[in-house]
Structures are given as C-alpha cells and as structure tokens.
Amino acid sequence: MSLKDLPIKRKLMAITLITSGVVLLLTCSAFFAYEFFTFRQTTARHLSTLGGVIAQNSTAALAFENRDDARDILDSLKVEPHIVSAALYDKNGRLFAQYPAHLPAHSFPAAPANDGFRFEAAYLADFQPVVQGGNKRLGTLYLKADRGAIYERFRLYATIAAAVVVVSALVAYFLSQTLQKQISQPILSLAETAKAISQRRDYSVRAAKQGRDEVGLLTDAFNQMLTQIQEQNQALGQSEERFRLMMATVKDYAFVMLDPAGCVVSWNAGAERIHGYRTDEILGQHFSRFHGGDEVAPGECERILAVTIAEGRFEEEGWRVRKDGTRFWADTVLTALRDESGQLRGFSKVTRDITERKSAQDEIQKLNQDLERRVHERTAQLEEANKELEAFSYSVSHDLRAPLRHVQGYVELLAKHAGDTLNEKCRRYLRVASESVTQMGDLIDNLLAFCRMGRVEVRQSSVDLQKLVQETADGLQPETGGRKILWKHGPLPQVQGDPALLKQVLVNLLSNAVKYTRGRDPAQIQTGVASEVNGEVVIFVRDNGAGFDTNYFDKLFGVFQRLHRAEEFEGTGVGLANARRVINRHGGRIWAEAAVNAGATFYFTLTKSQKG
Numbered sequence: 001m002s003l004k005d006l007p008i009k010r011k012l013m014a015i016t017l018i019t020s021g022v023v024l025l026l027t028c029s030a031f032f033a034y035e036f037f038t039f040r041q042t043t044a045r046h047l048s049t050l051g052g053v054i055a056q057n058s059t060a061a062l063a064f065e066n067r068d069d070a071r072d073i074l075d076s077l078k079v080e081p082h083i084v085s086a087a088l089y090d091k092n093g094r095l096f097a098q099y100p101a102h103l104p105a106h107s108f109p110a111a112p113a114n115d116g117f118r119f120e121a122a123y124l125a126d127f128q129p130v131v132q133g134g135n136k137r138l139g140t141l142y143l144k145a146d147r148g149a150i151y152e153r154f155r156l157y158a159t160i161a162a163a164v165v166v167v168s169a170l171v172a173y174f175l176s177q178t179l180q181k182q183i184s185q186p187i188l189s190l191a192e193t194a195k196a197i198s199q200r201r202d203y204s205v206r207a208a209k210q211g212r213d214e215v216g217l218l219t220d221a222f223n224q225m226l227t228q229i230q231e232q233n234q235a236l237g238q239s240e241e242r243f244r245l246m247m248a249t250v251k252d253y254a255f256v257m258l259d260p261a262g263c264v265v266s267w268n269a270g271a272e273r274i275h276g277y278r279t280d281e282i283l284g285q286h287f288s289r290f291h292g293g294d295e296v297a298p299g300e301c302e303r304i305l306a307v308t309i310a311e312g313r314f315e316e317e318g319w320r321v322r323k324d325g326t327r328f329w330a331d332t333v334l335t336a337l338r339d340e341s342g343q344l345r346g347f348s349k350v351t352r353d354i355t356e357r358k359s360a361q362d363e364i365q366k367l368n369q370d371l372e373r374r375v376h377e378r379t380a381q382l383e384e385a386n387k388e389l390e391a392f393s394y395s396v397s398h399d400l401r402a403p404l405r406h407v408q409g410y411v412e413l414l415a416k417h418a419g420d421t422l423n424e425k426c427r428r429y430l431r432v433a434s435e436s437v438t439q440m441g442d443l444i445d446n447l448l449a450f451c452r453m454g455r456v457e458v459r460q461s462s463v464d465l466q467k468l469v470q471e472t473a474d475g476l477q478p479e480t481g482g483r484k485i486l487w488k489h490g491p492l493p494q495v496q497g498d499p500a501l502l503k504q505v506l507v508n509l510l511s512n513a514v515k516y517t518r519g520r521d522p523a524q525i526q527t528g529v530a531s532e533v534n535g536e537v538v539i540f541v542r543d544n545g546a547g548f549d550t551n552y553f554d555k556l557f558g559v560f561q562r563l564h565r566a567e568e569f570e571g572t573g574v575g576l577a578n579a580r581r582v583i584n585r586h587g588g589r590i591w592a593e594a595a596v597n598a599g600a601t602f603y604f605t606l607t608k609s610q611k612g
Helices: 008-057 059-064 065-079 148-179 183-202 213-251 269-275 288-292 302-310 355-418 424-454 465-475 499-516 551-554 577-586
Strands: 085-091 095-099 118-122 123-131 137-148 254-260 264-267 313-321 327-338 344-353 461-464 485-489 493-498 523-533 537-545 591-592 600-607
Touching: 008 059, 008 065, 008 123, 008 137, 008 183, 059 065, 059 118, 059 123, 059 137, 065 085, 065 537, 085 213, 095 118, 123 551, 137 591, 148 183, 148 254, 254 269, 269 344, 288 302, 288 313, 302 313, 302 327, 327 355, 344 355, 344 485, 355 424, 424 537, 461 465, 461 499, 465 499, 493 499, 499 523, 499 577, 577 600
Parallel strands: 485 523
Antiparallel strands: 085 095, 085 137, 118 123, 123 137, 254 264, 254 344, 313 327, 327 344, 461 493, 493 600, 523 537, 537 600, 591 600
C-alpha cells in the first residue's frame, strides 16, 4: 500500500519516523565521515611521532652498524599492536634491520621511498629519515601500520549509533503516536462527522472545533457549508412541498413527467381528470397513448421527442383521446429536462384542455367570415351609392347651373336694354338678383368640392409646413386690397400628409383670418406650433378679427353653417367643413377658441414627419 493510501494516523507516524530516521542517518553519516578523516590524521600523526622516536633511538645503531641494537630497537614496537612491520635502511638504501625478524626480505620495500606517510590499501606506510647532528642522514626508518584502530573505533561508533537510532526511533514512535493526535484527531473527527451526515442525511449536525489552526478554519468552513446546505435543503423542501401541493390541487392542467424513452413516470390529479387514467393505470405507458392510435402518422411521437431534444421545447395544438375514447382539443408543451452536465434526464409534459376555446375560436371565425361577407356587401352598396351620388352631383351641377346661367343672362340683358329707363330701386333689384345668382354658383361649386373631398385619395409624403404657409399667405395678397396686415409666422416642422389637401386647409383658415379681420387696423394674423407630444404637432392660426360666440361652436364645422350674417361677411359655410374633413382623413383633430370681437384661434393636429 502506498503512502497516500494509508490512514492519516499511520501516514503522520510514517512521515515522522521516516523524517527522524533520515535525519539520524544523515547525522551519523556526517559523524562517521568526520571521524574517518580526523582519525586518519590522528593515526598518521601518532605513527609519525612513533617513527620519530624510533629514528632518534636508531642513530647509534646505524652509525656503528650494530644490527643487534637496531633489531632490539625495532622489537620495542611489539607494544604497538597495530604496527605490522618496520625496517631500518642504511644510507645506501640497503635493508639493515627488520621487524618482525621472521618476515622474508621481499615483504619489505626493496628501497626506501620518499619521506612522509601514505595510505596504501588497508595500511598506512611512513618513511622517516634517521639523522645525526641535525643534517647528517644515516638512513631511513620504514613503519607499516594497519587500520585496525580505525575499524575498532568505527565498530564502537556503529554500535553506539545503532543504539541511538533504535532508542530515537522508539522515542519518535511514541512521540508521533501521541502528538499526531493533535492533527489527526480533528481531521478524523471532521471525517466521521461528514460520514455520519452522508449516511443519515442530517445536515443539522456540526463538527466540533478543536483549535484555531488551519484545521479549525477548515472546521468552520465545513460547518458554514453545512449551514448553507441545510438552508438550501429547507428551501428545496419548501419548494418541493409547494410544487407537490400545486401538482395535487391544479386540475386544469395535466402535469406529466416522462423518462428519456417517453414513458410516464409521474401523474397529477389534473392529468387524471383530463386524460381519464388513474395513476396506477398509466405509469410506465408511452405517451403515444394520448394521441389516438390510428390518427397519428407512423413515427410522429418519435419525431416530437427528437424535436424536443434538439430544440429544448415543443408545443402544438391538436386532438387528444381520453381513456373513454372521447376526443378533446389540447394545447401541449413538451420540455427536455437535462442535468448540469447536459445529460438528458426526461421530459415534462403540460397539457391543457382548450376544447371550449377552440369551439369559441371556430365560432368567432364563422362570425368573422359572415361579418366580412356583410362588410363586402355593404362596401359594394356604398360604392354603388357613391357612384350614384357622384352622378347625382354632376347632374345637379348641370341642372342647376343651366337655369342660373339663364337667369344671369336675362338679368344682364335687362340691365343693358332697360337700365337707363329704370329707376334706382329697380336697378338695385337687378344687382341683388345678379349677386344672388353668383352666390348660388359658389354654393354649387363648394358643394361639389365638398363631395369630391371625401373621395380624393390621401397621398402621404413629408410636407414642409413652413413653406406651405408662406406660399398660401403670398397667394392671398390680392384679396387684402392694400390693407395693413401684420403676418407673423413662427417656425413650423415637417409633417406627414398630402401637400394639396393640407394647402386647402391653410387656404380656408388663412382666408377666413383675412376676411374676419377686415375691420381691424392693423390686422394681425399669426401661425405657429402650440405643442408637440409623442410625435403629434398642434398647429394654430390666430387672428384679432371678429371672433364668434362659442355657444354656437357645434355649428362651426357644419356644412352651410355660418355664425355671421352675409351682410357682414360673405361666404358659403363649406370651407371649415372641408378643413375638418381633410384633417380627419389625416388622423388629426381640429377645434377653435374665440370670443366675440376678440379674435379666434384655430388648432389642428398632424403627425410630425420622421425627416423633420
């Protein structure tokens, strides 16, 4: 079993023991290395000192070539158990004496090497000069020692180190077993709490905090997570309870849950009421049972599921079949249900019985068709009536104009041939008759214009109202007759409308302003914008003329309705009626404010052009 798979208690103990062992091993290795090098130096110095003493004692033996004294001196090395061999060489480098005496001559170097010591395999060799008088070299001393002292010392140290390691390991084991609880116990407690919560699903349990270290912070975070999970579970439980109550009480909708294959896995009271199946009868059945068998095209239900999976949602209206075989018109919505990874978990199917709505829609459709037929018939009748009215208007125009021309002609002939013989009273009668004929002609013209106004097509375009007002005012200059009129035209916007029809409105309103300010000096006529709201512009035409009594406002825009006597102001009473018809056909409104002898203000609304 690898270290990562061990229980945390054993893992902490193993880490502690391994760490302690590695530290002890490194410490002992460093100690042994230090001892090895220092003891080598100590051994070399000891051998050098011993060689110096033997060399000093050997000067006389070499000087007098006394081999027996030389052997005796070398035999004194018996007290040094680690001296393997020794030899004295004379000044010519020949072997003079040896120790031990029984060793053959080839066991010693044939000739002395350079002075100094050197390590050779398992031995330490030392060559020292034998000097007399400070500078006279008599020969060379050779000493050869084994490394037994080093090995003995290392064996001792190894025994001590082994004992220390064993004792340290035992101490480390017991300490780690005791101290690891400070770390493992809170973690194990946290793990046991998590395991208990996982098994019992009880998120009200809390882990006990045993310190303020990182494990304590982990415990706080774990408890906070449990609190959040508990709150979420409570909210989820409440939501599920509300959903369960809704599913149990809602009977106007059939809520059905399907598995990925399209089989029923849940069924509410509404589904039982609408489809007629009890829960135990329908669970596990394919939803194609609701589609009526023979009436459904082969593979239609599979197509519905495929579309729902691809698009996430499928909705349709169609006939469905109940358990008892009766049919109803249903509005069905199928939704694909997926988990967080996108895996399909099933479908939700919501069905509503809308048979009554379908019947009502069919009835409304029948009524609409009948209404369209009646409107078509009525439109045809109105078109026929308009044609007859148009024919009548032209007939009236022709039939009325002929007598008027005769009357006008005879009045002019009578004035020409008998004018000098008539008195002033008769000539006035002729003038009145002629003016009446002219007025009658104007009435006929205005009547025909009023009739045509209702049939003229409105050609919508962007109209520069400022320019149109100026052109209309300029066109009225001949009618002013040298009068002093103060025109004041405020800035006007671009509006949407028919330029020709809108000019007719301005002609009517401005000519009325000129006419009814005849008694004012100076006359004042003003145009401008009163207000603008949501793209609707209110235009006004104001004068300081005769005004009118607002008690008769309802007659102001009527055909042939006049609020002033003909002796005061001429007119036919058709102009304002035409203006109202034009404004109404543009989708606007027209009204007026006035007071007798205090002027009048006419307002009308138009739609502001997008270009303006």
